[in-house]
Amino acid sequence: MAGRPKIFDEREVVEKAVDVFWTKGYETASADELLDAMGIGKGSFYLAFKGGKKELYEKSLRQYADRFDKQLLHDLSVSKDPVQLIKDFFMALADDPKSKQMKGCYIGNALVQLSDGDVDTKLIAAELLGSVESIFTDVIRKAQEEKKLKNKAKPEVLGKYLINLWNGVNVTRRSNPGYEHLREVLEMSLQVLH
Amino acid sequence: MAGRPKIFDEREVVEKAVDVFWTKGYETASADELLDAMGIGKGSFYLAFKGGKKELYEKSLRQYADRFDKQLLHDLSVSKDPVQLIKDFFMALADDPKSKQMKGCYIGNALVQLSDGDVDTKLIAAELLGSVESIFTDVIRKAQEEKKLKNKAKPEVLGKYLINLWNGVNVTRRSNPGYEHLREVLEMSLQVLH
DNA sequence: TCCTTTTTGTACTAATTAGTACATAATATC
DNA sequence: GATATTATGTACTAATTAGTACAAAAAGGA
Structure with missing residues (x-):
């Protein structure tokens, strides 16, 4: 003191x-x-x-x-249509400025940038991505229960599918920010959320 | 001399x-x-x-x-069903040993690991990924022309979709190699190739 | 005011980095 | 076999790295 x-x-x-x-x-x-x-x-x-x-x-x-999690959870909590919010969230990736497109995902970067010596730090990053994944999973499970989502696939699989999409986009757009087809790729990818 | x-x-x-x-x-x-x-x-x-x-x-x-390109082109050239070969190619990612899962894609890693100072090297990596993408695109275009692929989406979009899937999986599986749901995510993702 | 406690800024260290200088070695040609 | 040419190995350099040591500063409490 x-x-x-x-x-x-x-x-x-x-x-x-x-x-x-x-x-x-x-x-x-x-x-x-x-x-x-x-x-x-x-x-x-x-x-x-x-x-x-x-x-x-x-x-x-x-x-x-x-x-990030707190913000997402808050947005979801005040949303009338959480599944649509997730779709919008992904679609917005195509509109980011080039500078942001080039930076990727702060957590995902850790997974790829850390060397083998930093296993423990990598584990933290994996855990943090996992918590976003489980937010997605929960939204999907609830939407299925409420019959707002026709797709009957396991919520865990859809959650991982979305994280995988996230990881992919954050690498892909680095290579070609503003590429005309990114929006169409996202639309195609999000059709599973029907 | x-x-x-x-x-x-x-x-x-x-x-x-x-x-x-x-x-x-x-x-x-x-x-x-x-x-x-x-x-x-x-x-x-x-x-x-x-x-x-x-x-x-x-x-x-x-x-x-x-x-990589030469091998892929060769495999495609001797294949009866190139679209199925691409599907198998992706599905095989789930069976890789953990050590390989942790390493990601050699080219994709460059995109994420290089700092802003190495723009030219990043461009090379982007170009190289682009050439794989165009191999995918060509296969899809041909399959559509031969009515072997029902999906009518633009071949360029499907090609980029596949590269995006590749990029995603190579990040995702780093965080959780051998994760039970990876196979199901891949199956779900490859349903666009119907 | 003086003493204790915690933070701060600076000077330093020891290791590692990529890259260079250069004398020497090994070959082909004439 | 002498000479030109190219490759090799070693010793060195200059810069940068993360991190430490420590004296001085700034507060509270007695």
Whole structure:
């Protein structure tokens, strides 16, 4: 209850770190660069994040996913047609600006960018993607129960199908942002949600 | 027409480099590690690959994709049912050993692992994926013309749909190799090829 | 005011990075 | 066999990396 006061808020600086990691990638984002963006010095950083860069990255993954999930759950909760909301959510991917198209999914990137040495961090990313998947699964299960979805496939399979679509689009559009056919691919892919 | 003979074959050492880049990722694969696997010293390496690590990587992408395309085109050429061959090709992803599932697609990885500084290398990867896409597109167009494919969607859209599926699976299965539902997701995704 | 506690900024370190310089080795040609 | 040519191996460099050490600063409590 004493001592010099912190000059930064942890959530805020982690958010700044997300930006850097997202645009540069985990390996390529240097500690100096991160600290610069976060606006704190090494002294403060290594005191607050004893695990260094890796701890910062894991916290950034968790914080990002947490916010994403909360937002999605909220949007779903106020929606009259959750299945349509999911469709819209995917269709919106085709309208993102090129800069965003090139960045991919913050969590999915972790799965592909981390080397074999970072198995534990990869596991976190997998778990976080899994939680989005189960949000999808729940929406689908409920819609099926309420006879709002004709497709009788297992909700778990449809949920994984959607995450797979998400992962695919986030790689595909990197290679050709704004490609004319992306919208049609998405429409074709979402026909399973009938 | 003179001079000390090379102790290595370029295609062979590039192939060794593919292994290292694939398991470790572009950034994480160090030059020393690569040279070690390739079995040559720095002198030989920087003489043969004046562009250093980057040139090696680009050559490895091209060589890998070239072999992949040739194999696929050959398999298609001797197949009675090319559309079914593509289906089998995708379904086989579910049976890969865990080690292979974790590695993703060699070309797709490049799209996600390269930072903004390597735009030119990214473009190469995009072009190489594009050539696989056009192989798919051609097969589909032909099958439609021969009335062997009922789906009337544009071949270009179906081709991109398939590349998108490929990209998705190669990310998704990293997060949960051997996941029970992958096979069902693939079956669901391939129903467009009816 | 002085003491304790915590944070901060800076200077430093030790390791690793990609890449270069260059003397030497191995061949073909004349 | 001498010479030109190309390849090789080693020793080196310069930059960058993540992370540490530590003295000074800024607060609260006695």
